[in-house]
Amino acid sequence: MLTDIEAELTGQERAVRDAAHKFALEVMRPAAKQLDALADPADVIAPNSILWDVFKKHKAAGLNDIEASTAELTALQRARIRALYSEEMGWGDSGLAISLGVANFHKTFVMMSGRPSLVDRYLKSSSAGDEIGCWAVTEPDHGSDQLGFTEPHFTDPSVRGNCIATRDGDDYVIRGQKSAWVSNGTIATVAALFCQVDPSEGLRSGGVAVVPLDLPGVSRGKPTDKLGQRPLNQGEIFFDEVRIPAEYMVVGKENYQNIVQMILTGANASMGQMFVGLGRASLEHAIGYAAERTQGGRPINQHQSVKSRLFKMFMQVEAARALARRVAYYNATNPPLLQYSIASKVFCTQTAFDVSSEAVQIFGGVGLTKEFPVEKLMRDARASMIEDGCNEILGLVGAALL
Ligand SMILES: Cc1cc2nc3c(=O)[nH]c(=O)nc-3n(C[C@H](O)[C@H](O)[C@H](O)COP(=O)(O)OP(=O)(O)OC[C@H]3O[C@@H](n4cnc5c(N)ncnc54)[C@H](O)[C@@H]3O)c2cc1C
Structure with missing residues (x-):
């Protein structure tokens, strides 16, 4: 494992990082290898799939609710722990890391x-921990459109969403669909549904509903292949005429754009941290292999070009890690700035x-083989x-905020 040069790690920080690392190594990696090899994505979620062990063991390791177990800490201390945890999850397996993360x-x-x-059903009840959440925001006709809230299309009244919630007395009635890309989409028991509530005002007039x-x-x-x-x-x-009590629409059109911005700020920062973990994993595999593989009569890590490539990968991962953590720490302790999360x-x-391509x-x-x-x-x-969000579209949003 590469040295973590974060200054002054506390005992609690080390403990969370080590527990996450153990889970990533012993549970996530072997399960992900199996799941990745399945030809049919329906088998990933079959009742006997190892996926369900991963969910159970994540909870058993005390990793499912780090926010609650660190509630007494300062915002900065919590952000430091979250960064260490997220990086280890991405190091273990990014797909499973996202599934476990978005489940909350x-x-x-x-x-x-x-x-x-x-609150009673999703936070307090004895079955609250078994619920699987998802972020249902993109649609067949609106992928980038849903996240590019700084761009002109977002306020264009002629842009109609694929999923619309209409007020009907004490209820909302939801009609339409979300895209094939909703993470946990076919296993989720509850959705945070981002949908249009007033089609006459474009995508900006959305709402967020908690939908069982x-x-x-x-x-x-x-399941998407x-x-x-x-x-x-x-x-x-x-959603075919799905009726929810009006109180399940927890964000209205007045606040919708701010909420898209807030969620993207948190989600993008978290993605940055997880994919530092993936970069680090790639680098570690490359270092290990380069020490073992012999060509030209010596291990390939004795050849100058391989040495300099490994060092470049190392610098890239460390620079990414420094940015990801700095952004997370700043945003946890100040009014958060989306452009920095996007940069991360x-x-x-x-x-x-x-880095993975260079690995x-x-x-x-053999790098091309499944072995x-x-x-x-x-x-x-x-x-x-x-x-x-496609990186280039996030760039447009970030640029608009400079
Ligand atoms: C692994 C994964 C997990 C995901 N998880 C979720 C999830 O949990 N929930 C969810 O709702 N969605 C999720 N998504 C969907 C994801 O957010 C969208 O795929 C993404 O926003 C892009 O939308 P799109 O695929 O429709 O591509 P499009 O928006 O159609 O983009 C196609 C191309 O056109 C370019 N483009 C689009 N608009 C513009 C523009 N205005 N200006 C210039 N270029 C443009 C894009 O950059 C891209 O290159 C996930 C996707 C993936 C791959």
């Missing part, structure tokens, strides 16, 4: 709402891709440049 996504909105019916996914009228698509992050379940959610996400995911190159031919882990890391990193 609805809780933010339940807490924000303070509505007793939601066992309601009549909810159905799912098939894709290049990378294959252990991460994704798929469509359809874009820089760290690009770094993860560049494949250092492995040579070694680096081709999977490269596929996983490739997905991250589209996930949580």
